[in-house]
Amino acid sequence: MEIAIIGLPQSGKTTLFNALTGGHAEATGAGGAGAQMHVGVVKVDDPRLEVLARMYNPKKVVYPEIKYWDLPAFEPSARSQASSGPSSGSFNLEGQSRNILQGADAFLVAVRDFNDPAVVHPSGSVDPGRDLRSVLEDLTLADLVVLERVLERLDGGVMKAPTAERPAMQRKLEIVKKVKQAIEDGVPLRRQQLTASESVLLAEYQLLTGKPVIAAFNADESRDAGEDVSLEALGLEPADAETVGSVCLCAKLEADLALMSVEEAGEFRRELGLVESAMAKVVRVTYDTVGLVSFLTVGEDEVRAWSIPSGLPAQEAAGTIHTDFSRGFIRAEVIPYDDLVRCGSIAQGRKEGVLRSEGKTYGVRDGDVINFLINV
Ligand SMILES: Nc1nc2c(ncn2[C@@H]2O[C@H](COP(=O)(O)OP(=O)(O)OP(=O)(O)O)[C@@H](O)[C@H]2O)c(=O)[nH]1
Ligand SMILES: [Mg+2]
DSSP states (O other), X not given: OEEEEEOSTTXXXXXXXXHHHTOOOOOOOTTOTTOOOEEXXXXXOXXXXXXXXXXXXXXXXXXXXXXXXXXXXXXXXXXXXXXXXXXXXXXXXXXXXXXXXXXXXXXXXXXXXXXXXXXXXXXXXXXXXXXXXXXXXXXXXXXXXXXHHHHHHHHHXXXXXXXXXXXXXXXXXXXXXXXXXXXXXXXXXXGSOOOHHHHHHHHTTOOGGGSOEEEEEEEOTTSOXXXXXXXXXXXXOHHHHHHEEEEEEOHHHHHHHHTSOHHHXXXXXXXXXXXXXXXXXXXXXXXXXXXXXXXEEOOSSEEEEEEEETTOBHHHHHHHXXXXXXXXXXXXXXXXXXXXXXXXXXXHHHHTTOOEXXXXXOBOOTXXXXXXXXXX
């Protein structure tokens, strides 16, 4: 999974990136001059793997990974030149940044919620609701610019196309018009109900409002990092508030903790009364918002977690391991993680009747330990 960190200038994007990746990227002064792009890969911790590793003593334990991108700040000079640039500068739609944004699986939005007179806010005041809304608006504007161009192209294309191709192009035109109208009416693509064929058709445009959004409120140290944030109270439409994930943290503190040893950081956390690492919470909320779960595979060679969309059919889940697993799929032997731990082995699970045999269409659930039977 790839996640792009976006947000207004000086909201704490690079600090958040460092907190997540344990990195040393330099947080920049106002204006972000000289800012660079940063990329880091983070292992997704899953305590279940440690338990399974003790049971199977495998040669290796493999965790899922998330790749985080911290994009350079949007330079004011580039903003005036770029006709399609976002209005508040929460991301850069030029060059490589554009490819990363379009290719991302989700956006993590750094929202400034800390008070510090030394860090100048581009709008002059701290207002997390206003800032989050303006980032969401930027995503909307970016999509409308893309769809406007697509419509122009399609409109001209229908006239020139051979008669046989016209109905398909006409249909595409209607779908793009419908989606664009809905976005204009305030319904981002991620909230639009599309048929499978409509989704396939739109995929090539890599629209930004189709991607899940997680808001990370970068708060003062005195705020409780576990605190729930009401997005409705911050002025988001109720329907939008439902689809946007949120987490409250202090990026600066977390970035400092990320540089310490696990023991040292744990001690600090206990002293500060922080139960869960804010970064673990970011990952948990990300999984919830994107709709991801992990299934597990065990053996003497490898104990591993695989992240997939919740409810993915077993045959497609098998394909995440290897395409041959999907092609040669016979059935999946499934035992829930808790049952496997209680029984102590798959053989015992079979005896107790908690090991199930599932077919191609079985919707895989979080914590399913799966052995795929395949025909190669
Ligand atoms: N007090 C306080 N300062 C913070 C916090 N997070 C970031 N900062 C400071 O805010 C400034 C901007 O932080 P960055 O992480 O560089 O923000 P950014 O969004 O990457 O900035 P640009 O890339 O320039 O847009 C730096 O001076 C940080 O030290 C925080 O939680 N509390
Ligand atoms: Mg930065």
